[in-house]
Amino acid sequence: MHYIDGLITVFQSILFTYIVNYCLEKDRIVDSKKLVLCTTLLSIDGFIIPYIWGNLSIYTFITHALGIVIIYSIFKKKILKSIVAYNLIYLIVIIWIYIFSNLLYGILGFNSLDGDIEKLYITLLYVSQILLCILCFLFRSKIRQIYKLLLDESSSVQYIIIISFFPDFLISLYYISYNIEPALSRNIIVIALIAFIIFNIIDFRKTKKNSDEIHKLNRILTSKNIELKNIKDNYNLNILSLYELCDMNMYQDASNLLKRIINTYQNSGNVYEKDAEGSSLLSLATKHVIRDDIKVIVSDNANFRLTTMKEMDLYRIIINIVNNAVKAMKNKGTIIAESYEDLNNIVINIANDGEKIPDNIINKIFDSGFTTKNNNNKNHGYGLSIVRELIEKHNGRIKVESNEYMTKFTIVLPINVAA
Template identity: 85%
Template sequence: MQYIDALITIFQSILFTCIVNYCLEDDKIKDNKKLILCIMLLSVDGFSITYLFGNSSVCIFVTHGLSILIVYLIFGKRMLKPIVAYSLIYSIVVIWISVFSNISYLILNNFLIHDIDILNITLVYISQIFLFVLCFLFRSKIRQIYKLLLDESNSVQYIIIISFFPDFLISLYNISDNIEPILSRNIILIALIAFIIFNVIDFRKTKKNSDEIHKLNRILTSKNTELKNIKDNYNLNILSLYELCDMNMYQDTSNLLKKIINTYQNSGNVYEKDAEGSSLLSLATKHVTRDDVKVIVSDNANFRLTTMKEMDLYRIIINIVNNAVKAMKNKGTIIAESYEDLNNIVINIANDGEKIPDNIINKIFDSGFTTKNNNNKNHGYGLSIVRELIEKHNGRIKVESNEYMTKFTIVLPINVAA
């Protein structure tokens, strides 16, 4: 039986050395003498400790610890990577042996077979040979697991710690069967308690670090959103300046530019009900800087829920607002509001300017219709284009006007896939 144990130990040493070297890929040892030396040292370690001191649990830990030291010395220049690979294949082999030996023993015991211990040991030896073949056939899968472990933070220390876990299972099994000496039993129990305490403390520390990283990620996400909003506001302000310059409204352009520079000062004539004052409606009305025009904004809709680009919607709103300012003759109040109504986004833009005559109110969305003397033909989107663009996104626009108020209503369906 000792010769068989020695032979199995040599097979295990060959498996451990080859799998570790295979996992290292570009860092693997190419000198066969070193590999043979590693196999010899692991074989001597695995057989001699057991032969001299028996199969006590302490011997299992001593053998395991010496094996890690041997692998580290042979593959030392590659630091802890070979130890991770060794711990992985060691855990696979020990767990396989432990599980198979217990299952086979239970099965044989049910059949009341004589010499059950000898037969069980024989089956365990055969199962190990089968495991060696499987490990060599599926070594690429083992290397994938090895790489996955290396990709995880703290994996090096954890895989080393976890590799001792099967040793503790075997030790507890020996203790439960009363085949462990009292001194060895006490040493194992003390080591197990220390092992558990160490892992609890270490995992708590890891959890604390994980919570801090999660907190920092939330802050980073918030800052990214804030920066995106700043970028969007910047783009819309630039577009607003361009629109004003394009319509030769240079005084308004100057006033808006001053307003952008003095971002943190109150505008004085724009009252924003939304908390941040950075909504699309607010941005589309910022250029209205006349002292006699007041703008009330209540923006409660998420325009990203529609299929229309925010830039197109911005230009539509600014077109209607500019028309409203002219209809009011630069004096009065504009009310811009948005909200979500069932499956639609609704935008209302109202002003207290002059009533649109009944004979033209049904024509203002017609192509080519205008009441302005437009020489350069470049005043942004005309109302016909506004309606065409809105209808392209399955929306609709309507206008109603009387002696007290003129109101444009835009209804856009919410994109279900958004």
């Protein structure tokens, strides 16, 4: 029987060495002498200790630990990877033996293991181990896939070594349950198991804490990325706003906007934004008119990317209407800008409390070339005609209503179904 034990141990040692070397792929050992040495040392480790001291479960731990030392010594250049691979295949073998031996005990019955029945049990156990070696060889690529998954985890090396000792405890408890284990060895195993469980609980709690911290940092990083994107969009639109103001010869307004870009908190008392981001299209298009005597109320709740119009064109439309509102208000009063989505459209309202537009000209303000005596630079009337043409080009519409208390421009743009 010892000869058969030795032969099975050699088969297992060959399997361990082969799988470890196979999992390393490009880092594998090509020196056959080292592989033979590794197989020989593992065979000695797996056979001599049980042969001399018996099959006590405490020697299972010693055999396992010595196996790790042997792998450590042979695969020096890839220590951690080789140890992970060794403990993985060790875990598979031990669990297989544990499950198969219990199945045999359940089928044959523990009390009837004598004579021919005992020989049958041992034979089937040996056959199962040979079968396992064959299966591991056939499905070695699957084992390597599991090995790679373990390596992808940052702390896999530590956990695979720890968890690989778990089957050793199962075997020990198996021996203890059938009173095979001596009292002293049984007490040592129980104490070691308690320490093993406590260690894992503490370690897993530490890992959970680190995981939560990483998750928190990831949330902060995501938030900062969004904030940086908003800042980028903010600066792009501010530059565009400066360009538009200079293009319309509104240099004083451009100067005021530039001052507010440099000191973004200077005018916080005069702008009230219902959108918390403060970098919406409406807020950026109205920022340049904020001053001591003009207040702006912004409520931007629409996603302008749902329209077919470019955001830059929409920005130019809004800033043109706002500039006309400032003229009508004579640089004093309140502008209310809001946007929202209904079922099929995006609606933008821009209202001011300036002078009423006379009834005889309200229907002409969108005509090309129309102007009033207050429009000294003669470019705003033309701008409103361009505004209407651009909106209608995107199947939208614009209207204006005015009375003694309020003048309101309403822009309606259809939502692009393909967006």
